[in-house]
Amino acid sequence: MTKIQSINNLIQQRKETRLVESHNDLAPNVSTVHAEHSTNPTGELSFATKAAESDEPKNAQAATQETSNQIRQERSVEIDRSVAAEIVNRSKMPQYPGLDRWILVEKLGYGAFSNVYRARDSTTEFGEVAIKVLRSFQMDINQRAKILNEVQIMRNIDHPNIVKLIDFFESQQFCYIILELCTGGELLPQIVRLTYFSEDLSKHVIVQVAKAIEYLHETSGVVHRDIKPENILFLPAPFTPSKNPKPQQPGDEDKEDEGEFTSNFGSGGIGEIKIADFGLSKVIWDTRTGTPCGTVGYTAPEIVNDEQYSKGVDMWAMGCVLYTLLCGFPPFRDESIQILTKKIVCGQFMFLSPWWDHISKSAQDLVSHLLVVDPMKRYNIKEFMEHPWIRQADEETIFTVGLSPLDQRYGPMSQTYPQPLKDVVADQGPCQPVSAHILSVPST
Known part of the structure; x- marks a missing residue:
């Protein structure tokens, strides 16, 4: 007998047991007339039974009781199914040495040297968590050093908008x-689902990212170096359908309802934001570093140019994320990595019509102050927080065009039609191509 058949038999036995118990529980409340009816060997109803059946209040009460019994049985079946599903899933989970405290429930993802699982703490101290299992026997000394660096940085970080490290062992x-555990998952699929975010939801997300960056920069001296939608996680929030849906913009045919926005709670099912993945992070305080790392498309020009850089690279990445949230596609895009990097070096982006026609000039102004090629002129985190769009202040902004004239050293730039983010994700598949990363394992 297979494990699935055993589970089905167990469910059937539980259902039969519950049916018997429910009848026994009702027995003391059954009248003599109904008891007589149930034991009548001829199958014919007695006069007393017929009279009782004509009694409408009693019939209504019996019908209500029967309905309640059916609901209880349906709920018990649902519970049995969920229990069975969890048993089956757990039976498929691998057994890792030293991981006895944690019960693996579901596989969430994987990487070159790792698997990520949702797990439950058997001691109930932490409830559900995410466990990243890394195959250290496959790593070289530099890759192992990267993991230890990530853990050391996270041990010294404690902020509500940063994923918390609970434990590390080998x-x-x-x-x-x-x-x-961030049960909502990554932000990237939500951008694909909603096509783009409203200004309210975009602000809700980017302000929480900024608070995390401010903590990293000012309190911990850490530069993240890989801020992007895939590394922004969230906790779900209650969803309320829109009472007065806004007119559809071009390309909105597949856009799902974002719902009513609630201040401090969010919308579109997106609540609290947390940044993750400190594998490329580094403690620099007010110094500079030169290690080329990050993800092309969100990487600052100074990194692409192999120059010394500082915390400003995180501000550039925030500008890329905010741009993407507001319109649904990234500011720098091209099928050719060579052309893409040239666009980044020149700060070659546009607020394309009609996608940006409905977005406020204040929001565009903030983006333009973040996507500035010169890191000395780019907004820092304090200037970002003081911007009128962030403070929701009705103040005039001095619009700064982030575009640079085409640099003749690189020749003409290709003007490509904006590729929807869902197509970009589809092209990349489950894992990003090697060409998408400048360097995924920095030496320092």
Whole structure:
């Protein structure tokens, strides 16, 4: 007998047991007339039974009781199914040495050297968590150093908008990183689902990202170096359908309802925001570094140019994220990595019509102050927080065009039609191509 058949038999036995118990529970409340009816060997109804059946209040009460019994049975079946599903899933989960405290429930993702699972704490101290299991036996010394650096940075970080490190330990062949679970997942699929975010929801997201960056820059001296939608996670929020849906913009045919926005709670099912993945992060305080790393499309010009850089690279990445949230596609895009990097070096982006026609000039102004090629003229985190669009202040902004004239050293730039983010994701598949990263394992 297979494991699935055993589980189905167990469910059937539980259902039969509940049916018997429910009849026994009702027995003391059954009248003599109804008891007589149930034991009548001829199958014919007695006069007393017929009279009782004509009694409408009693019939209504019996019908209500029967309905309640059916609801209880349906709920018990649903519970049995969920229990069975969890048993089956758990039976498929691998057994890792030293991970006895944590019960693996579901596989969430994977990487070159790792698998990520949703797990439950058997001691109930932490509830559900995310566990990153890394195959240390497959890593070289630099890759292992990267993991230890990530853990060391996260141990010294404590902020509500940053994924919390719960524990880290090793076995002979594996490393285990126990992290706070963000049940909403990554922000990238939500941008694809909603096509783009409203200004309210975009602000809700980017302000929380900025608070995390401000903490990293000012309190911990850390530069993240890989801010992008895939590394922004969220906790779900209650969804309220829109009472007065806005007219559709061009390309909105597949856009789902974002719902009513609630201040401090969000919309579109997106609540609290948390940034994750500190694998490329570095403690620099007020110094500079020169290690080329990050993801092309969100990487600052100074990194692309292989120059010394500082915390300003995170501000550039925030500008790329905010641009993407507001219109649904990134500011720098091209099928050719060579042309893409040239556009980044020149700050070659546009507020394309009609996608930006409905977006406020104040929001465009903020983006233009972030996507500035010269890091000395680019907004820092304090200037970002003081911008009128962030403070929701009705103040005039001095619009700064982030575009630079085409640099003749690189020749003409291709003017490509904006590729929807869902197509970009589809092209990339489950894992980004190697060409999408400048360097995924920095040496320092």
